[in-house]
Amino acid sequence: MKFKSISLKKHLIFTMGIFVIPMIFCLLFYNYYSIKTLNNEVAQSGKNTINLYQSQVEYDLQKVSQTIADYWANNYDHANMIHKVDKLTKHLSGYEIGLKYRTLLTNNQNLGSICLVSEKNDLQRFFYQESRYSIETKEGMSRIVEEYLLNPKEKSAKGWQPFRVNGEGFLVRLLGYNGGYTFLFVDLSVTIQNQIKNRSEGEGFLYYTTMRGEALSKQEEVGESELVTNKLDHEYYLTENEAKYLVVNQYSDLLHVRFFYFIPYKGYFFHMDRMQSLFLFLSFFMVLLIPVCYVLISKSYFKPMEALIKTMQKIRDGNIDEKVNSNYKIREFQEVNVTFNQMMTEIKNLKIESWERRLQKNRAELQYLQLQIKPHFFLNCLKNLYGMAELKRYEKMQGMIIQISSYLRYFFNDNMSLVAIGDEINHVKNYISLQKYSLEQDVECEFEIEEQLKDCIIPVLLIQPFVENSFKYGRKTNQTLRITIRIIELAMEEENMLDIIITDNGNGFKQEVLEQLNEQTPYQYTENNVGIANICQRLFLIYGEKAMLQCNNLEDGAQCEMILPVKVPKEQREEKEE
Incomplete structure (x- = not known):
């Protein structure tokens, strides 16, 4: 049954327009309005908290600074610290100053x-809060004092400066003049602890950093990873950890x-007005329309697309006779499927022609590669026969x-043919026997072949060129050649x-030859090691990417390894199938 086709563009606009445009409009407006309103209110509340707390801290520190400044301006004992005095005056004045400073520590x-x-x-005398600081922290304070005393006038002009001492944050200020100074160390962690101790559950908490956002205080609720330094100039930002916070800061x-003020962020659903509730309801309604639209889209678009993809997968797996059904409602799908078929x-048709041309090319290539194998030992064989004739060793001549003749008969097999592994091994043994006639040293060849593999078929002349290479390059003086x-x-x-x-136990390959x-690569011509190069090319032509050849040097000799698919004669394969 054929359906009246319509335009793909019109069908898509009609289907998506049912729910996408209204839903996108409502969701965007709702989310923008609700998030912006809520976050701005929360951020403004955090800003107000920072202003109150900052004003209180600045007031307290200005008051302490003013007290110390008054001491240096009007106090007799402090005046003695500016001038050189005797030991008794130094001791008495230092004692009186210590009483004043301890009172300040107690009250602040x-x-x-x-x-x-x-x-x-x-x-130089330090007065500490009792049992509050470790030796390392006290030594850190001493180092800051020493650094300030190198240029006290410049440091004093900078006012309060933040420092981290043994991992703890402090504000430091230098007051005094003419060699007499007072250093104030404000413990930022104490101000934070007092603030956290007094806050109610669910309320935010304060945090100190330097101007660049380097942490000056520690909190269990928040770590340095939540201090996003590239957002310091933003009105607010949200952390990305599990316990979310809305963060505002002020310098x-x-x-x-x-x-920094970290406010627990409960999400924009926590406080909603009527307008927000209305848009939430509309959003849920739009979501309910999604399954209806999905059914329409699936029937008109997804099913034809899935059928086309399945057909393409079958074709990719080798079944090029597969066809695509062209009886669809959408006109464009009809045209695509007809064109595809x-x-x-x-x-x-083109693939059949291409394979025929490729087979012809491979046959020509194989015949050409066969000519590259040079029987370079034939001259030695003729010389040996000549020597035997001179010595009248006719029986040995006949055997050789x-x-x-057996060697030549095997050598001139069609290069397209595959031979049994047993036949290739016999050919190798025959080749070794011929070579022994002209060698002055012993040769030992050991064969380790699984019995069931002797009938498997491999390309002709696959093993003999490696043995020939060992005779040509692997022999060492006064040493038995072992293959x-x-x-x-x-x-x-x-x-x-x-x-x-x-x-073999020979000399191995030269590094440049090995590389x-x-x-x-296939079809690459080489002037050296023609036999092995020929094998590499024949393996590619016969087996493609399934075969591999790897040559390596050992501690004593060389090793060549070939990996190729197992093939058995047609007769054995038919017997197994029966």
């Missing part, structure tokens, strides 16, 4: 310590620190002639593979 818990310095009387020009028919040929079967997930390993062999 935010003060961590006060340090009195008189350079002319060689006096104090007097204290040179940044006040026509295209696949043309591709099938039979071996040469090992090992053939095993590897069980793989897709198909079993043959692993053919040929090793050339291992990096060789």
